[in-house]
Amino acid sequence: MVQLYDDERIDFLLAKENMRIIQSPSVFAFSLDAVLLADFTYVPKTRGKILDLCTGNGVIPLFLSTRSNVPITGVEIQERLYDMAVRNINLNQLGDQLHMIHGDLKDMPAYYGNDKFDLVTCNPPYFSTPESDRKNLNEHLAIARHEIHCTLDEVVQSCSKLAKSGGKVSMVHRPDRLIDIIESFRANKLEPKRMRLVYPKEGKEANILLIEGVRDGKPGLKILPPLYALTNEDEYTDEIREILYGE
Amino acid sequence: MVQLYDDERIDFLLAKENMRIIQSPSVFAFSLDAVLLADFTYVPKTRGKILDLCTGNGVIPLFLSTRSNVPITGVEIQERLYDMAVRNINLNQLGDQLHMIHGDLKDMPAYYGNDKFDLVTCNPPYFSTPESDRKNLNEHLAIARHEIHCTLDEVVQSCSKLAKSGGKVSMVHRPDRLIDIIESFRANKLEPKRMRLVYPKEGKEANILLIEGVRDGKPGLKILPPLYALTNEDEYTDEIREILYGE
Numbered sequence: 001m002v003q004l005y006d007d008e009r010i011d012f013l014l015a016k017e018n019m020r021i022i023q024s025p026s027v028f029a030f031s032l033d034a035v036l037l038a039d040f041t042y043v044p045k046t047r048g049k050i051l052d053l054c055t056g057n058g059v060i061p062l063f064l065s066t067r068s069n070v071p072i073t074g075v076e077i078q079e080r081l082y083d084m085a086v087r088n089i090n091l092n093q094l095g096d097q098l099h100m101i102h103g104d105l106k107d108m109p110a111y112y113g114n115d116k117f118d119l120v121t122c123n124p125p126y127f128s129t130p131e132s133d134r135k136n137l138n139e140h141l142a143i144a145r146h147e148i149h150c151t152l153d154e155v156v157q158s159c160s161k162l163a164k165s166g167g168k169v170s171m172v173h174r175p176d177r178l179i180d181i182i183e184s185f186r187a188n189k190l191e192p193k194r195m196r197l198v199y200p201k202e203g204k205e206a207n208i209l210l211i212e213g214v215r216d217g218k219p220g221l222k223i224l225p226p227l228y229a230l231t232n233e234d235e236y237t238d239e240i241r242e243i244l245y246g247e
Numbered sequence: 248m249v250q251l252y253d254d255e256r257i258d259f260l261l262a263k264e265n266m267r268i269i270q271s272p273s274v275f276a277f278s279l280d281a282v283l284l285a286d287f288t289y290v291p292k293t294r295g296k297i298l299d300l301c302t303g304n305g306v307i308p309l310f311l312s313t314r315s316n317v318p319i320t321g322v323e324i325q326e327r328l329y330d331m332a333v334r335n336i337n338l339n340q341l342g343d344q345l346h347m348i349h350g351d352l353k354d355m356p357a358y359y360g361n362d363k364f365d366l367v368t369c370n371p372p373y374f375s376t377p378e379s380d381r382k383n384l385n386e387h388l389a390i391a392r393h394e395i396h397c398t399l400d401e402v403v404q405s406c407s408k409l410a411k412s413g414g415k416v417s418m419v420h421r422p423d424r425l426i427d428i429i430e431s432f433r434a435n436k437l438e439p440k441r442m443r444l445v446y447p448k449e450g451k452e453a454n455i456l457l458i459e460g461v462r463d464g465k466p467g468l469k470i471l472p473p474l475y476a477l478t479n480e481d482e483y484t485d486e487i488r489e490i491l492y493g494e
Contacts, residue, residue, distance in 0.1 A: 083258070175469070176467050176468050178470070180443070182426055192426050205470055221424075223453035
């Protein structure tokens with residue numbers, strides 16, 4: 001049995017795996033972005049280890065456990081979400097593979113020291129919001145969505161320090177920040193190697209950016225085929241249905 | 248009447264405009280890339296002026312003359328191609344609007360001084376080729392395709408110096424150089440604002456990159472809908488046919 005608080009509910013994460021996830025509209029609910037990152041990223045399959053920063057309710061570690069057998073650790077700064085992530089591990093009986101840390105991603109390089117990762121994933125806050133705009137925001141959602149506890153540069157710096165030389169760092173963000181991301185990646189010795197753009201539907205501008213860099217990698221970017229979220233009839237495309245439901 | 252040399256021939260550039268172009272397989276033939284850049288780029292319509300670096304046989308100025316009434320100057324370092332570009336202006340009776348300079352793009356900032364452009368376009372050489380790999384290349388084609396007379400950084404630096412503050416710089420290149428291009432744009436005060444990726448067909452990686460920056464612009468990139476060159480039956484897509492033939 002798993003404890004649910006307030007408006008929490010249990011949703012299916014992956015129907016084909018019978019994987020379920022606790023979330024809450026007022027605290028944290030995973031987005032398509034997280035699932036797309038978990039689908040896009042390289043994963044070490046049987047050797048090595050994975051770290052997921054800004055893990056929220058643990059959606060990315062849960063999803064990655066279906067693609068890899070290596071140990072996966074999630075880091076979450078909000079105690080309320082960390083607690084939800086721990087319950088999600090128990091709910092899916094994944095305690096042997098998944099582990100959660102309640103902490104600040106900026107402290108992780110010092111915490112781990114020379115103990116580096118083969119893959120670091122991150123779905124960071126997207127919005128750099130001035131102090132004055134934050135007054136009326138729900139605090140849990142604000143921390144997940146806005147650069148309150150960490151800036152993009154701080155996130156990239158931590159990712160880079162935590163990755164092995166030759167290890168991968170995968171991130172999902174907004175396309176309008178691509179230039180900042182690339183600049184920050186290169187400044188932190190992460191060479192962007194794979195990129196994919198997600199478009200809400202045909203004829204629209206991209207609204208989700210997936211990017212993967214290699215620590216100390218050589219230059220040379222591949223841009224994967226575009227991914228459309230919706231058909232012209234506003235239904236999930238076949239590729240999205242495959243990712244979400246395995247159909 | 249226009250003079251043709253060696254294996255030169257006259258091709259249609261734009262059927263709908265009855266525009267024709269002299270080219271030669273052994274010296275210079277325009278590529279889809281140039282036409283896509285001329286279609287993608289912002290143009291000042293009635294005021295201002297445009298400069299096209301690495302103009303080759305003048306394909307981009309010819310194409311842009313159908314979208315704008317402002318003066319357009321092309322710069323070409325190879326005398327043989329410069330001469331072809333001049334004959335292309337005459338062939339299409341565009342001497343009132345188009346002008347060609349035989350010179351090195353690196354000399355243009357000093358030549359023009361404070362006389363800046365509203366738009367600078369460039370389809371530069373794509374390949375950084377070591378000396379030893381160039382021995383057996385046709386010299387005309389090698390200069391057009393390889394970074395022999397100018398590196399990417401030199402091209403971007405010249406573009407930036409020649410653009411007004413708030414003016415645009417549009418470039419076509421290979422996606423694997425995106426990171427270098429963005430880094431060079433920002434280092435030269437060009438903020439990337441619009442980008443479009445061209446894919447050979449569905450399910451393939453992007454093979455052409457179109458990017459436009461604004462001199463002294465504010466951050467914020469838009470990524471336009473993807474463009475496919477060919478259908479699954481290896482025919483031009485409707486959008487390419489529209490660009491090439493106005494169909």
